Amino acid sequence: MKPFVKWAGGKVRLLKEIERHLPVDFDEWENVTYVEPFVGGGSVLFHMIDKYKNITRAIINDINPVLIEAYRTIKRDPSSIIKILMELRSEYLGLQIGAPRELFFYRVRDTYNAMRFEDDHKVAFFIFLNHTCFNGLYRENRLGKFNVPHGRYKNPIIFEENNIFALHTALQNVEINCGDFSDIFSSLGNAPTFMYLDPPYRPVSKDVTMFTLYDGNGFSDLDQIRLKEICDVFSNKGCKIMISNSDSYDDNISFFERLYNNGYQIDRVKVTRMINPYNSKNRKPQEVIITNYPSPNSI
Ligand SMILES: C[S@@+](CC[C@H](N)C(=O)[O-])C[C@H]1O[C@@H](n2cnc3c(N)ncnc32)[C@H](O)[C@@H]1O
Structure with missing residues (x-):
C-alpha cells in the first residue's frame, strides 16, 4: 500500500527509523489503538x-x-473517483508534453477551484492536481484557491487503481477526523495506545531566541508547546508516544531538547527529503525522533 497523494513532510523515507524507534515489545501488544493526529x-x-x-x-x-x-471518499467508495481519474489521466497523458499539458492542468485547476466542497468530483480533481503540480505541494491563496503551478513531469503516475482499492479495504477500521490535532484526543479509550505525531516542520533555525508566534506554515511555536502539553497528559495516562520533526536550533540551542526536557528521549536521524521547504545552507536537515519511552536503539 502506498499513499494516494504526495505530501510535504511525507515519511516514506523515514519508515525504517520509525520502525527502529517503536516500543521493543510493540509486536506483543494486544488490541492496539493507533492514533495519528497529523496524518x-x-x-x-x-x-x-x-x-x-x-x-x-x-x-x-x-x-x-x-x-x-x-x-x-476512498473509505466509503472509491469507484466514482477512479472513473473520473481515469478520464483525467487519459486526456492529460494523451497530450503533448509542454504547453498542451500545461493548459489542461490550469483548466483542471480552475474547475477545481470553482467546485463546491461537497462536489463528488472534487476529490478526484484534488488527486489529479497533486500528481501533476509542482512537487506535489498543497498551497492555497488568501481566497482559499489552490495555486500551485504545473509540475512538468514526463510520465506522472497519477493514481494506481489497485492501490486505491487496497487503501479502501485498509481504511475500514480507521476513524477519520478533520480539525485541529487537539480535537482527536477526546475520542481515546483505555486500550493500549500508540500515537505517532508528525506536525509541520519547525524551520531549521530562527534568527530570534524568543519563541515566535507565527510561522509561514501556519504552525507556530505556541502550537508546538500546546502539542507537548497534550503529550504530557497522554503520557501520564500510559500512552506510548513518538513525535518527529525537523531538528531546529535557536542560537545553537536545540528547540526540541529545550521543549521535551522532562523524561522524553530524543534521537537524531539523517534524512533525504523529497520536499524540503526549509532547506538551509548552514545545517544539513536532520530529523528528531522524540519518544516518551526508552528508544530500543539505546537500550
Ligand atoms: C509533516 S505533515 C505530516 C506528513 C505525514 N506524516 C506523511 O507521511 O505524509 C503535517 C500535517 O499536519 C497538518 N496540520 C497542520 N496544522 C495542523 C493542526 N493544527 N492540526 C492538525 N493537523 C495539522 C498538515 O495539513 C499536514 O498534513
Whole structure:
C-alpha cells in the first residue's frame, strides 16, 4: 500500500527509523489503538496498519479538509473517483508534453477551484492536481484557491487503481477526523495506545531566541508547546508516544531538547527529503525522533 497523494513532510523515507524507534515489545501488544493526529499523506498510517495486525482501531486526523474528504471518499467508495481519474489521466497523458499539458492542468485547476466542497468530483480533481503540480505541494491563496503551478513531469503516475482499492479495504477500521490535532484526543479509550505525531516542520533555525508566534506554515511555536502539553497528559495516562520533526536550533540551542526536557528521549536521524521547504545552507536537515519511552536503539 502506498499513499494516494504526495505530501510535504511525507515519511516514506523515514519508515525504517520509525520502525527502529517503536516500543521493543510493540509486536506483543494486544488490541492496539493507533492514533495519528497529523496524518498528511498517510505513509506511516498505511505502513502500520498493514504490518501490525494487533492494531484493531486507528484514529487519524488532519486540518486539511480536502485531504480528509479524500480519505473519507476512498473509505466509503472509491469507484466514482477512479472513473473520473481515469478520464483525467487519459486526456492529460494523451497530450503533448509542454504547453498542451500545461493548459489542461490550469483548466483542471480552475474547475477545481470553482467546485463546491461537497462536489463528488472534487476529490478526484484534488488527486489529479497533486500528481501533476509542482512537487506535489498543497498551497492555497488568501481566497482559499489552490495555486500551485504545473509540475512538468514526463510520465506522472497519477493514481494506481489497485492501490486505491487496497487503501479502501485498509481504511475500514480507521476513524477519520478533520480539525485541529487537539480535537482527536477526546475520542481515546483505555486500550493500549500508540500515537505517532508528525506536525509541520519547525524551520531549521530562527534568527530570534524568543519563541515566535507565527510561522509561514501556519504552525507556530505556541502550537508546538500546546502539542507537548497534550503529550504530557497522554503520557501520564500510559500512552506510548513518538513525535518527529525537523531538528531546529535557536542560537545553537536545540528547540526540541529545550521543549521535551522532562523524561522524553530524543534521537537524531539523517534524512533525504523529497520536499524540503526549509532547506538551509548552514545545517544539513536532520530529523528528531522524540519518544516518551526508552528508544530500543539505546537500550
Ligand atoms: C509533516 S505533515 C505530516 C506528513 C505525514 N506524516 C506523511 O507521511 O505524509 C503535517 C500535517 O499536519 C497538518 N496540520 C497542520 N496544522 C495542523 C493542526 N493544527 N492540526 C492538525 N493537523 C495539522 C498538515 O495539513 C499536514 O498534513
